[in-house]
Each structure stands twice: as structure tokens, then as C-alpha cells.
Amino acid sequence: MTALLETRALSKSFGALRATSDVDFVLEEGARHALIGPNGAGKTTFINLLTGVLMPTAGRVLLRGRDITHVEQAERVKLGIARTFQINRLFRGLSVLENVYISVAERVGAASNMFTPAGRRRDVIEEAMQLLEALKLADDARHTIAELPYGRQRLVELAIALGQKPQVLLLDEPAAGVPSAESHIILDAIDALPKSIGVLIIDHDMDLVFRFAKRITVMVRGAVFAEGTPREIGGNPDVRAVYLGQATTGGAQAHG
Amino acid sequence: MISPPRAHDHPGARALTERHRLRLWEPLPWLLALAFYFAFPQYLGFGTDLLVTILFAISLDLALGYAGIITLGHAAFFGAGAYTVGVLAYHGIWNEPITSLIAGAVVAAAIGLGSGLVLLRTTGLTLLMLTLCTMALLEEAANLGHDWTGGFDGLPSITIPPLFGLFEFNPLYPRTQYLYALGVLFLCFVFVRTLVYSPFGQSLTGIRENTLRMHAVGAPVRWRLVVCYTISAAVAGIAGGLWAQANAYVNLTTLGLDRAATVLIILVLGGYGRLYGAFIGAVAYMALQHFLSKVYPTAWQLGLGLLLVVIALFARGGILGLGDLLFRRRASGSTRS
Numbered sequence: 001m002t003a004l005l006e007t008r009a010l011s012k013s014f015g016a017l018r019a020t021s022d023v024d025f026v027l028e029e030g031a032r033h034a035l036i037g038p039n040g041a042g043k044t045t046f047i048n049l050l051t052g053v054l055m056p057t058a059g060r061v062l063l064r065g066r067d068i069t070h071v072e073q074a075e076r077v078k079l080g081i082a083r084t085f086q087i088n089r090l091f092r093g094l095s096v097l098e099n100v101y102i103s104v105a106e107r108v109g110a111a112s113n114m115f116t117p118a119g120r121r122r123d124v125i126e127e128a129m130q131l132l133e134a135l136k137l138a139d140d141a142r143h144t145i146a147e148l149p150y151g152r153q154r155l156v157e158l159a160i161a162l163g164q165k166p167q168v169l170l171l172d173e174p175a176a177g178v179p180s181a182e183s184h185i186i187l188d189a190i191d192a193l194p195k196s197i198g199v200l201i202i203d204h205d206m207d208l209v210f211r212f213a214k215r216i217t218v219m220v221r222g223a224v225f226a227e228g229t230p231r232e233i234g235g236n237p238d239v240r241a242v243y244l245g246q247a248t249t250g251g252a253q254a255h256g
Numbered sequence: 257m258i259s260p261p262r263a264h265d266h267p268g269a270r271a272l273t274e275r276h277r278l279r280l281w282e283p284l285p286w287l288l289a290l291a292f293y294f295a296f297p298q299y300l301g302f303g304t305d306l307l308v309t310i311l312f313a314i315s316l317d318l319a320l321g322y323a324g325i326i327t328l329g330h331a332a333f334f335g336a337g338a339y340t341v342g343v344l345a346y347h348g349i350w351n352e353p354i355t356s357l358i359a360g361a362v363v364a365a366a367i368g369l370g371s372g373l374v375l376l377r378t379t380g381l382t383l384l385m386l387t388l389c390t391m392a393l394l395e396e397a398a399n400l401g402h403d404w405t406g407g408f409d410g411l412p413s414i415t416i417p418p419l420f421g422l423f424e425f426n427p428l429y430p431r432t433q434y435l436y437a438l439g440v441l442f443l444c445f446v447f448v449r450t451l452v453y454s455p456f457g458q459s460l461t462g463i464r465e466n467t468l469r470m471h472a473v474g475a476p477v478r479w480r481l482v483v484c485y486t487i488s489a490a491v492a493g494i495a496g497g498l499w500a501q502a503n504a505y506v507n508l509t510t511l512g513l514d515r516a517a518t519v520l521i522i523l524v525l526g527g528y529g530r531l532y533g534a535f536i537g538a539v540a541y542m543a544l545q546h547f548l549s550k551v552y553p554t555a556w557q558l559g560l561g562l563l564l565v566v567i568a569l570f571a572r573g574g575i576l577g578l579g580d581l582l583f584r585r586r587a588s589g590s591t592r593s
Binding site: 051053073074075077078082083085089090091092093094095096097098101102103105106107110111112113114115116117118119120121122124125126129130132133138139140141142160163164 | 262263264266267268269270271272273274275276277450451453454455456457458459461462464465466468469470471472473474475476480
């Protein structure tokens with residue numbers, strides 16, 4: 001079986017800095033995969049390589065076996081790779097519904113239409129509203145993003161990505177900045193994602209990672225440091241040293 | 257409702273499903289413009305100028321207010337339209353009013369497309385300076401191309417044949433000019449209004465609000481911006497062409513920074529990204545100019561400057577934004593009490 005998304009010896013250098021080095025990574029169909037690692041490990045760079053925001057220095061990216069290493073960002077979105085951002089990237093001045101409308105309209109090819117009112121594309125509105133209902137945002141549909149508490153804004157971030165009907169969903173710290181009292185809405189929403197989507201989540205929140213992931217990859221200094229089930233990773237003393245425990249610097253020295 | 261509820265019938269969706277519908281007050285500006293024609297026949301020259309300014313401001317609103325393209329060189333397209341109409345008529349090539357306007361729109365659009373392909377790769381200050389440069393280049397070209405453009409003196413008098421072969425363009429009683437400008441403004445406005453409420457217009461506001469996210473949802477951002485900029489340029493070209501026909505001359509002021517800055521001030525004053533900001537801003541600007549220049553003939557722009565500072569600090573949405581805010585406060589106040 002070919003993997004949903006795969007990288008082979010993927011590397012990215014910024015000058016002398018090797019942000020990603022020789023990463024072999026596989027995201028299976030319907031996966032619930034987490035990518036963890038200390039700050040500056042290159043997690044976000046890796047996401048940017050997968051989505052085509054950055055082009056790799058070497059190596060390949062495959063989507064269902066097809067080489068998409070040199071495919072542009074917009075084209076990869078059309079192929080089914082969507083992402084959310086660590087820091088909200090929303091259309092702040094627009095309503096919640098308009099935010100999701102933009103995403104859905106782009107996917108179904110309605111967005112280049114200049115002469116039909118946006119409000120008459122009932123199919124687009126219907127789909128956007130269904131997404132909002134699924135994320136319990138429907139009652140906020142008319143409110144602008146600025147009027148929402150941060151936790152709900154994070155849900156809109158997710159809704160825009162889901163508007164792309166992705167096959168691969170990359171979640172960059174979905175609960176970052178959300179007060180703990182609100183974080184359960186994000187967790188519930190992630191739990192409720194369609195099973196068919198392959199999800200890769202990047203997070204520092206170990207409760208979230210261990211609750212969510214069936215498989216965990218640990219990245220350190222741009223390279224894959226360890227990979228396995230949550231139980232294997234949780235029990236791996238090296239991982240505990242570099243990341244899970246306090247001895248981050250000690251571990252890095254030991255392996256450096 | 258008897259039919260099973262569907263998601264787009266949710267009350268939260270109503271703001272979007274009904275957004276494009278004509279509001280009760282929307283015929284008002286047009287009725288006022290018609291009333292002006294009958295009430296102030298001696299001021300129709302001023303009125304025509306106002307209508308042309310509104311159209312120019314609407315074209316800027318499309319690029320700046322909706323797509324967020326920061327430009328200080330929009331007079332380039334106004335001037336391109338004006339000079340196209342002027343040069344064609346002055347040299348006896350073509351002067352039928354409506355087709356001349358279309359020619360002005362096409363030339364302005366071509367310049368918008370050409371320059372847009374290059375300068376819309378940039379953003380912010382770089383973009384601002386490049387739009388300014390484009391305009392300066394055109395102005396200098398008009399200045400140097402003396403044989404065609406009349407250089408610094410412009411083209412002093414151009415003849416425009418009667419509209420539809422019936423209605424004379426009389427410089428002393430500019431009735432035809434006024435109604436003609438009003439008709440053209442109306443058609444262009446309907447076009448722009450349709451555009452901004454369409455999915456395309458929605459995607460422009462998306463680019464304005466968050467360009468990076470638009471890339472991430474797979475939008476062809478630069479292409480959208482170029483299309484928007486080209487359309488905006490065409491509308492500005494029509495405004496310029498109208499100006500040339502109404503005044504029966506063309507000169508370098510149609511292309512200058514003064515005009516570009518004035519239209520920007522008008523839009524900021526009225527409220528950008530709001531469609532009717534162009535109307536309110538143009539009327540407010542002309543009224544202020546009239547009133548202040550009577551009170552302080554030498555330093556009237558000081559008063560305008562102060563007002564702009566106040567708007568920039570306290571009312572980013574301009575006069576319309578301020579009205580919106582007061583209306584909302586009042587509405588929320590009355591529901592509370």
C-alpha cells in the first residue's frame with residue numbers, strides 16, 4: 001500500500017543552518033500522527049516543506065506515490081493538503097461565515113465568478129454553514145473574527161482548513177494560546193475529524209499529543225530522532241532526556 | 257417555515273445571503289443627483305465635476321478598499337483615459353462620446369494590466385513607490401510627447417459631437433454633460449457593486465484581510481489582484497475620459513500627484529471598502545473645500561489636514577464608518593433599555 005504522504009531524505013538548509021536533514025517520514029491513510037520536538041527542532045519548517053511554502057534543498061515529497069516535490073503551494077492545496085497555522089491567520093475584518101465561505105468557494109471553483117452575488121451560491125453557503133454547525137460555530141456565523149474569544153477563533157482556523165475537504169490535514173499547534181478552560185472545544189473538534197483524513201499534529205501539549213496520536217515522531221535539530229507508538233515514545237529514555245523531561249540541554253549534549 | 261431547515265437558512269447565514277440585496281436607502285443618492293439637476297441648473301458644471309470625482313473614487317475603492325492594493329498613483333489611469341479621449345478627438349481620429357470612453361477604458365486597462373503584472377509582485381511601501389513611479393513616467397511621457405499631447409499646455413480645445421447625435425455638449429449650460437456623467441456613473445457603479453458582492457469580490461476582501469491565508473486555501477492571489485487592478489484602471493480611465501469630454505480639454509493635471517492624492521483623501525474621508533464612501537467623501541471634500549476656502553482662503557487645506565488627522569486617529573472607517581458606529585451603539589443601547 002502506498003502511503004498517503006511520504007518524504008524521502010527531505011532536507012532544507014538556510015545557508016549553513018540545516019533546518020531539516022534527511023527526513024524519511026510516512027503519514028498513512030487516516031493516520032493520527034503527532035510530530036513533537038523541542039523549540040527550534042524544525043517542525044514548522046517541515047510543515048512548510050510539505051505544503052510547498054518552502055522548496056527543499058534535497059529529497060522528495062510524495063502524495064499517494066506521486067512526486068509533488070516541485071508542485072506549488074496552491075496546486076498542493078487542490079491536491080488535498082490543507083493546514084492550520086500556529087498563530088491565527090484569519091480574515092479578521094470578515095464574518096465567521098465569510099471566512100469559511102472564502103475557503104469553500106476557492107475549492108469548488110466559485111471564487112472567480114464576478115457576476116453572481118456571493119449570497120446566491122447556496123451550495124457554498126450550505127457547505128460552510130454545515131462545517132460551522134459541526135464545530136458548534138453556527139451561532140457566531142455573522143460575527144466578525146475580532147468579536148470572538150481566542151478559543152473560538154482557533155476553531156475558525158480549523159474550519160477554513162476543513163473547507164478544503166483535505167485528505168491530509170496538518171495542524172500546527174491547534175490549541176496554542178487557548179486558555180485551558182476553552183481547550184476542550186479544540187480537542188473535541190480534533191477528535192471529531194472525519195476518520196478518512198490523515199492528520200498530522202504538531203504540539204507541545206503532551207496531554208493533547210498522547211490523547212490524540214496513534215503514532216509519534218520526535219524531531220530534534222531537523223532530523224527524526226525517534227518514532228513509534230505513544231507507549232514506545234513515552235517509555236523511550238532518550239526521548240525523555242531530550243524532550244519530555246527537563247534535561248533538554250543535557251540530552252542534546254549527550255547526542256550532539 | 258415548512259420545508260426542513262437547511263444550514264443556509266440558519267439566521268447566522270442571513271447576513272451573507274441577503275448582503276447583495278438592494279437596501280431601502282440605496283436609490284437615495286441617485287434621486288438626490290437628479291434633484292440637483294433640476295434645483296441647481298447654474299451649478300451643473302460643478303455637479304459634473306463631482307460625479308466624475310465620485311466615479312474616480314469608486315475605481316480606487318475597488319483596488320484599495322476591497323483588494324487592499326496600496327496605491328498613490330491612480331491618477332495614471334484617470335490621465336490615460338483623459339488623454340486617450342483628448343488625443344483621439346483633437347487629432348480628428350475619433351470623437352463619438354461613448355465609444356471614445358470605451359477606448360479610454362481599454363487604454364487605461366492595458367496600462368493597468370501591464371504595470372500590475374510587474375508591481376503587484378510587491379507590497380507595502382515598495383508597491384506605493386512603484387505606483388507613484390508609474391504615474392510619474394506617464395506624466396513625463398505626456399509632457400514630452402508634445403506633438404500628440406500638447407506637452408505642458410495640454411490639448412486646449414477638443415470637439416465632442418452630440419451624444420447619440422442629439423444632445424449637444426454645451427460648455428456654458430452643461431446639462432448634457434451632467435446627465436451623461438450621471439448615466440455613466442450609474443452603469444459603472446452597478447458593475448462595481450455587482451463585482452464586490454460576488455464570490456470574486458469576496459476573495460478580494462480575503463486577500464486584503466490575509467494574503468498568506470489566501471495562498472494557503474489555494475487562491476491564485478496575484479492573478480486576482482492583477483484582474484482587480486486592471487478593472488479598477490478601466491473604471492478610472494472612464495472617469496478620466498468623462499472629465500476630458502465634460503471640460504473639452506486635457507492637461508497634465510489629469511495625471512498628477514495632486515489628483516491621485518485628492519482622490520485618496522476623498523476615499524479615506526468617506527470610508528474605504530464601503531462602496532458609498534466615494535459618494536460621501538466626494539461631497540464632504542467638495543463642501544469642505546467650498547466652506548473652508550471662503551473662511552480661510554490661503555490656508556484652507558490646513559483645516560482639511562486637521563480633519564484627516566482626526567479621521568486617521570479616531571475614525572478609521574471614515575464618515576461612513578463613524579455613522580455605522582453611532583448607529584450600532586444606538587441600536588444596542590435601545591435593546592438594553
